[in-house]
Amino acid sequence: MSPHAETIADWLLAGLELKSTIFHVGQYCGAWQASTAGRHRASFHLALHGECWLHLPANAERAAQSVRLAAGDAVFLLHDMPHCLSPDPRPPARGQESGRLGSMSPLSSPDDPRQPADGSVGIACGFFEFNSGLDDMLLSLLPDYIVARRDNPSLDGARAIFDLIRAEALRDVQTPSPLIARLTDLLFVYVLRAAAGRDEIAPCFWSLMRRAQFAPLVAAIIEAPAERWTTDTMANFVHMSRARFCKQFVEISGQPPAHFVTLVRMKMAAAMLRGGSSLPDAAERVGYQSESAFAQAFKRVTGVQPGAYRRRAVQPAAQSATLQNTASVSPPSFTALH
Incomplete structure (x- = not known):
């Protein structure tokens, strides 16, 4: 990243208050189609194992796209937008871009010799939001979606975070770990810093840095x-x-x-x-x-x-400081009775 891009990325990340929540973690087999569209929130998908395709229908700013996602890749959709994931490189029929098909099963346990199942795709999906009170302003500076590749040299640090996410997902395949959401926050920070290097992003603030x-x-x-x-x-x-x-x-x-x-x-x-x-x-x-x-x-x-x-x-902040000051006051001492 160039020195100017570094300055700009650090400026945007300063004060960025991101909060992620996990929607579901599991795996699909056979014919399936998954989407987080229609919930009026930004969302993300992490490919834990296997491979699938992200399908984005055309809009006023770009043509329809189908993007391959391999294990370790992630996509952040910064707006609620029509999309889906599927194992098929061909996009769904028009009007079915946000449809859902099939059911997600728990991830195969790391102790299961069949893990991962042949042809299965492990996915962690969730939502995220900015809590700074400047959501619309911040989003106007960013592309509508960002794909992070595990093999991107700019994401060396992010690979370790992804490995931690996958380890947390496999600790208890029945109950998603709350740490996945916190790790996803950190992953997004790395991804945003690398976004300046994308050649295919639509016109936005980051395009200026190129x-x-x-x-x-x-x-x-x-x-x-x-x-x-x-x-x-x-x-x-x-x-x-x-x-x-x-x-x-x-x-x-x-x-x-x-x-x-x-x-x-x-x-x-x-x-x-x-x-x-x-x-x-x-x-x-x-x-x-x-x-x-x-x-x-x-x-x-x-x-x-x-x-x-x-x-x-x-x-x-003032209330927090008051609580801290109250907590720091030494408790009253008592004289032991003999």
Whole structure:
């Protein structure tokens, strides 16, 4: 990963509050089709053993796709979107992309000599969500799905995490371990860091990092959000005309440059408010001289006023500190009676 991409990935991951939940862990044999679509949540699938295919129907931004998943591969679907997994490389009939067929059985025990069953596919599926209160903003910066390959050199560390996930899944094949969800959180962090290297991702924030002329600009905006980042300033930074800059920026990232700058600023402002910064201080540090203009921009992006966001974020921290202080008080001593 380039130094600029590293800066950008670390910035996005900072303050990312991800929570995964396991839906089911098991294996399929024969003809089957599985999907987590239709539950209005982002989801993931981990191939524990065997191989299968991820089928994604066409939408306005991409053609229909069928992606092979082998043991150790993972897919993160960052939106609730039509899809399915199946053992067939051919996609299902139109309108059946999110259908379900067959039943999942428990994973074969590691002590079972038949393990894994011939032709079986072991899968761990679940859901995840961002808890930072900036879900829509964060998701707008990411591709709609990410496939992580076990043999990707950028995911060396992730392979150890996957091995731990599989070990946890096999510890008790009847009851999924709660540690699988926590390990999946960590796996997603590794996957997100490697997403910048994907060639096939649709236009999004990460696409900018693959362009030599845009990655330094994005890093500069993140490092100095209070600067006056007008369209002309950004075009001059990358040595382009205003028209060419705007056209290429939208084609690559899927959003206009001014909107991107606002997203960067509001993410940073949210982090400062969670840390207890005052509204005027947060506004000034992300480039707003007017507190009212800052409040309008913050609500437009997050859906809540900055004051309400700060109170909601600071109160739990204050309550936690109070509990810790209470716990640290020494209990009263008593004189032993003889």
